[in-house]
Amino acid sequence: MFKKILIANRGEIAARIARTAHRLGVATVAVYSDADAEAAHVAAADEAVRIGPPAPAESYLRAERIIEAALATGSQAIHPGYGFLSENPDFVEAVEAAGLTFIGPSARAIRAMGLKDAAKALMEAAGVPVVPGYHGDNQDDAHLEGAADAIGYPVLIKAVAGGGGKGMRKVARAADFPAALAAARSEARGAFGNDAVLIEKYIERPRHIEVQVFGDGADAVHLYERDCSLQRRHQKVIEEAPAPGMTPEMRAAMGEAAVRAAEAIGYRGAGTVEFIVDGAGGLRPDRFWFMEMNTRLQVEHPVTEAVTGLDLVEWQLRVAAGEGLPMRQDDIPLTGHAFEARLYAEDVPAGFLPATGRLTHLAFPPGLRVDTGVRPGDAISPFYDPMIAKIVAHGPTRAVALNRLARGLEDTQVAGSVTNLAFLGRLARHAGFAAGDVDTGLIERDLAALAAAPGPAPEHLAAALLAAADPGGGALAGFSLWAPLRRSLTLSRDGDEITGAVMFEGPDLAAVEIAEATLAAHREGEGWRVGGRSPGRVLKAGGAIHVFAGAAGTFSFAPVDPLERAAAAGAGTDVIEAPMPGLVKSIAVVAGDEVTQGQPLAILEAMKMEHALAAPRAGRVAEVLAAAGAQVEAGAALIRLEEDEA
Numbered sequence: 001m002f003k004k005i006l007i008a009n010r011g012e013i014a015a016r017i018a019r020t021a022h023r024l025g026v027a028t029v030a031v032y033s034d035a036d037a038e039a040a041h042v043a044a045a046d047e048a049v050r051i052g053p054p055a056p057a058e059s060y061l062r063a064e065r066i067i068e069a070a071l072a073t074g075s076q077a078i079h080p081g082y083g084f085l086s087e088n089p090d091f092v093e094a095v096e097a098a099g100l101t102f103i104g105p106s107a108r109a110i111r112a113m114g115l116k117d118a119a120k121a122l123m124e125a126a127g128v129p130v131v132p133g134y135h136g137d138n139q140d141d142a143h144l145e146g147a148a149d150a151i152g153y154p155v156l157i158k159a160v161a162g163g164g165g166k167g168m169r170k171v172a173r174a175a176d177f178p179a180a181l182a183a184a185r186s187e188a189r190g191a192f193g194n195d196a197v198l199i200e201k202y203i204e205r206p207r208h209i210e211v212q213v214f215g216d217g218a219d220a221v222h223l224y225e226r227d228c229s230l231q232r233r234h235q236k237v238i239e240e241a242p243a244p245g246m247t248p249e250m251r252a253a254m255g256e257a258a259v260r261a262a263e264a265i266g267y268r269g270a271g272t273v274e275f276i277v278d279g280a281g282g283l284r285p286d287r288f289w290f291m292e293m294n295t296r297l298q299v300e301h302p303v304t305e306a307v308t309g310l311d312l313v314e315w316q317l318r319v320a321a322g323e324g325l326p327m328r329q330d331d332i333p334l335t336g337h338a339f340e341a342r343l344y345a346e347d348v349p350a351g352f353l354p355a356t357g358r359l360t361h362l363a364f365p366p367g368l369r370v371d372t373g374v375r376p377g378d379a380i381s382p383f384y385d386p387m388i389a390k391i392v393a394h395g396p397t398r399a400v401a402l403n404r405l406a407r408g409l410e411d412t413q414v415a416g417s418v419t420n421l422a423f424l425g426r427l428a429r430h431a432g433f434a435a436g437d438v439d440t441g442l443i444e445r446d447l448a449a450l451a452a453a454p455g456p457a458p459e460h461l462a463a464a465l466l467a468a469a470d471p472g473g474g475a476l477a478g479f480s481l482w483a484p485l486r487r488s489l490t491l492s493r494d495g496d497e498i499t500g501a502v503m504f505e506g507p508d509l510a511a512v513e514i515a516e517a518t519l520a521a522h523r524e525g526e527g528w529r530v531g532g533r534s535p536g537r538v539l540k541a542g543g544a545i546h547v548f549a550g551a552a553g554t555f556s557f558a559p560v561d562p563l564e565r566a567a568a569a570g571a572g573t574d575v576i577e578a579p580m581p582g583l584v585k586s587i588a589v590v591a592g593d594e595v596t597q598g599q600p601l602a603i604l605e606a607m608k609m610e611h612a613l614a615a616p617r618a619g620r621v622a623e624v625l626a627a628a629g630a631q632v633e634a635g636a637a638l639i640r641l642e643e644d645e646a
């Protein structure tokens with residue numbers, strides 16, 4: 001086994017690899033860009049080397065810098081993770097030329113599978129069923145169109161160098177073919193610098209079922225299948241193992257085909273053979289076809305680990321260090337069912353736009369496996385994939401595992417960025433998904449319901465208003481002679497202002513007025529129950545109030561400071577008003593005083609807190625309209641400035 005390895009990646013996968021390495025007594029070296037100097041994956045490693053500025057092309061994709069770092073730290077091997085340099089055969093050759101071990105397949109195996117057309121030809125020759133279509137060299141427009149006609153519409157145009165769903169176009173009828181071809185080519189040229197395409201029969205309502213394989217360079221085994229049919233724009237959203245409805249015959253046929261694929265290229269290490277499956281009428285051994293092979297560890301490998309109890313990174317390290325395959329095919333366990341959901345910083349209603357932000361709060365429920373590369377306080381930067389975590393649930397049956405996933409998502413709390421959490425939660429409760437009735441179009445068909453963003457219910461608003469109004473720390477209980485206190489407040493959420501009032505009727509009792517409704521609230525632990533129900537956990541972080549309302553979603557509010565608002569509204573005006581009802585504690589000026597903008601003129605005490613009222617502009621005090629000790633209403637005029645000559 002290696003003594004020390006370098007992990008040429010970032011985020012959750014780098015942290016995850018470090019975890020297994022530690023368990024095996026292998027020291028780890030992280031690499032990081034300037035954007036990641038404080039990142040979790042750096043903290044997870046024993047040593048770390050800076051490799052450049054944030055842009056991937058100047059850091060995580062710089063093969064020579066990474067190899068230098070490995071040599072300088074005395075690392076014996078490099079684990080590439082996924083993405084970045086993981087499927088780059090030139091990198092593998094450079095690593096090996098430097099006398100280091102690449103933890104993964106040979107450059108030759110990566111090349112064999114790197115282009116989809118060549119891979120399909122190779123698989124056909126090895127007797128692996130491939131999707132019917134054209135994957136030849138003739139890239140002439142008319143020839144490709146003729147091939148599409150021969151295959152029969154609908155067809156799928158795919159970039160031969162494709163990945164991540166890019167360079168792919170479904171074409172429903174011949175008339176649309178030329179435009180779709182041009183679009184696929186230009187996307188492929190931009191993303192991969194290679195505009196060659198292949199044409200495939202488009203499988204209607206297909207399922208994506210992939211097989212995890214593991215080779216030692218000669219022999220291979222499989223670790224069963226994963227169903228990744230829940231996709232949006234060809235990107236996986238929730239994955240599971242085993243595939244719902246899998247039969248022993250189908251599993252044997254797919255496993256055998258995948259092992260044949262791996263052995264055909266002398267595969268070493270972890271790999272995934274992806275198949276497209278026509279599942280209409282159940283899974284049948286003559287209804288699956290090879291799509292591509294990913295020659296690396298896959299994002300969704302934890303579901304396989306959950307059902308086999310094995311550690312795929314441990315297998316990778318052992319095989320790369322020269323051990324044989326750790327288990328024989330017949331000994332590989334398969335227990336229960338597992339799901340993985342990919343939690344992203346993204347704005348779902350805005351069309352799943354990637355988002356950024358500093359995670360002022362981040363909490364996951366116990367009892368689930370959570371692979372994450374961020375900690376509370378860390379930022380999701382614009383430079384990399386905005387993944388926050390992979391949430392993995394395992395259970396003895398599919399129904400139990402799915403329930404655990406759904407509950408786990410509802411109990412996950414993220415503040416500081418918008419996320420797809422509510423979308424994932426609704427997907428985990430989707431009836432068709434629960435029934436195992438999955439296909440790659442499920443999400444798109446029900447997108448409106450899945451992506452809907454219902455606003456907060458009155459109890460959530462009430463909870464936020466209570467949190468804003470409650471001074472906390474037992475301050476309310478400190479009143480010796482209890483008198484009801486009323487506090488008007490304004491909160492903003494997504495540009496909307498919500499105004500309400502909280503009437504504290506006792507230290508632990510309140511009424512919250514919002515629009516026409518009044519909700520009764522009583523204190524319970526750290527928070528408040530509203531209308532007899534718990535509105536969810538309420539947390540103040542990063543200057544905002546967050547209500548984590550489980551299945552209903554997360555609602556974040558910014559308190560609108562009445563003082564700032566008065567200052568803004570009153571800027572350039574003459575009268576300083578009380579922004580809320582309270583007691584005038586002191587007045588700092590007398591008529592005739594010259595004041596500067598921002599100078600404190602009076603102190604108002606409200607809700608046991610003192611608020612300084614500042615001059616909205618420079619000028620001279622014309623008159624003082626209230627005296628210290630006076631109880632005033634919101635909007636009461638306290639001080640008037642002389643009219644501005646300017």
Ligand code: ADP
Nearest residue numbers: 082083084163164165236294297298299300385
């Ligand atoms: P998986 O099937 O494991 O989800 P994907 O093809 O979706 O695999 O990609 C896995 C990861 O690799 C993702 O994080 C994605 O952003 C990244 N990735 C995919 N293609 C590329 C590429 N060409 N260059 C860099 N990163 C990539």
Ligand code: ADP
Nearest residue numbers: 162163164165166200201202203208234291440
């Ligand atoms: P990538 O390299 O981008 O991952 P794949 O060939 O693996 O490309 O295809 C990505 C996804 O596109 C699949 O998971 C599946 O949802 C869909 N897809 C691919 N081929 C077909 C097909 N022939 N018919 C229908 N859908 C397909």
Ligand code: MG
Nearest residue numbers: 163164274292
């Ligand atoms: Mg794929």
